[in-house]
Amino acid sequence: MAAPMSLLVEFGGGAELLFDGVKKHQVTLPCQPEPWDIRNLLKWIKQNLLKERPELFIQGDTVRPGILVLINDADWELMGELDYKLQDQDNVVFISTLHGG
Amino acid sequence: MVVCVALCMTVGPYSGNRLALIVSFPSCAEKCMKCKEASPVLVIRVGDAFCKACFREYFVHKFRAMLGKNRAIYPGEKVLLALSGGPASSSMLRQVQEVSAPQRSNSLHLASLVCYSEGAVCGQSLAERGDTLLQMETILQASRFPYHLAHLEEVFDLPSSILQHAPHNPTGPKNSYKEAVEGFIRQQRREEGGSPSLPERQIQEKLAEVSLRDVPGMEGLADPEARLLAAVRTEQLIRLFGSVKTLTAKEELLQTLRNHLILHTARTQGYSKVMMGESCTRLAVKLLTNLSLGRGASLAMDTGFSDDRHGDVVVVRPMREYSAKEIAFYNHLFGVPTVFTPALDTKALEKASIHRVIERFVYGLQAEFPSTVSTVYRTGEKLSVTPGDASPAAEPERCLLCLCALDTNVGKCKRCLPAPG
């Protein structure tokens, strides 16, 4: 049983437009039987934070190509991507590189 | 919004020495592949993981090496840096600042900035544009380079010389931009006797319809607030874009007008080089878009390191070997401020323009087959055309809007052939 955990979730590069223009979200994830990973977090974001056009953020069970994911300022490719097990106080950043100058 | 930073390289050319050789080998990603000590923070290519310090060194060095390798800037040459506030050009500004640091022997300084706003045609309200300008000015002031602001609306004041290969002839006809465009369209009609059928043709006609000499110029309005209130211009700009039917054509119109404004700024301020911050990801999108629009002829110039189509002002693209990912990480890790401004189609449907469909395709490629994107943009370098071959002595006839040489076999620019929706 995973305890509730607190995360700082950030959106940048224009991805924030899909979240009411808000860049920083201090979120608390509820208790659930299995541990929280990025895969679950994306589902949670889709249900709880995403305001419009989910297809611009999520594709299948992962992020849309062109959206970068950083976990505590490191590339999620180094952290196991969707399988990364979240820890309390983690910082997860999503940066859109689409339409970038 | 686009910002131009002008700067002057006063001491010595770049030297491209000491380029670190990045050796690729299977990595367990436990340690940085370069220093073999620190924990990596970023995967650049498959198996290449860098720590923060090594990534910074790699990134900064690549910029210096790019300029050095291409001998891009001569000592004392005045360079105009075109910035949009977006990630790639903001990152470019930071690189120029790195290179300009006083302790560097090769310094680029004595800079001045020009910033311009495209918010009007991208659906921004007056208040949003004001907010964007404020953010932009904060960045400009912090850069310590002198700057001024320009707006897309100012394209209506451009002289016809902007449409000439090199305006070395001051005694030439003093036509307006509008008259020059009209003349070009008349000539095209005479030559082919056909009907206009493509986005660029549409653009030329729309440009020709716009006469704005009865509207007070915006040059004197130094205050951004006052500029914003020049609502008539804005209205006309919006009408111009509104009258262009497809999003593909609107994208092309915006790129054309933006290029003209940058070129005009360079000429009036006396700069012979313009630096544009297009990443390799962006150039791959541009290259494939050009192919889809039937523009083989301008492909090399549109995507290469150096673009000399304008004659007196050469455009260089020092960010072309950086991927969008590298740029986004650099900006995030090293606190490079950017200003988000909506694109023409930020709120449009996914398949609304050729540019967008191709962008989606390229990002999909990048995700599944990471090495293919740099292969795509490097292809552009191998396709360079030498249009002078047919009549080496003569100055090639040039397309009005893109200024690439006309294809002598068909009598007109490939770029101006019919393009799909």
Ligand SMILES: [Zn+2]
């Ligand atoms: Zn290292």
Ligand SMILES: [Zn+2]
């Ligand atoms: Zn053309």
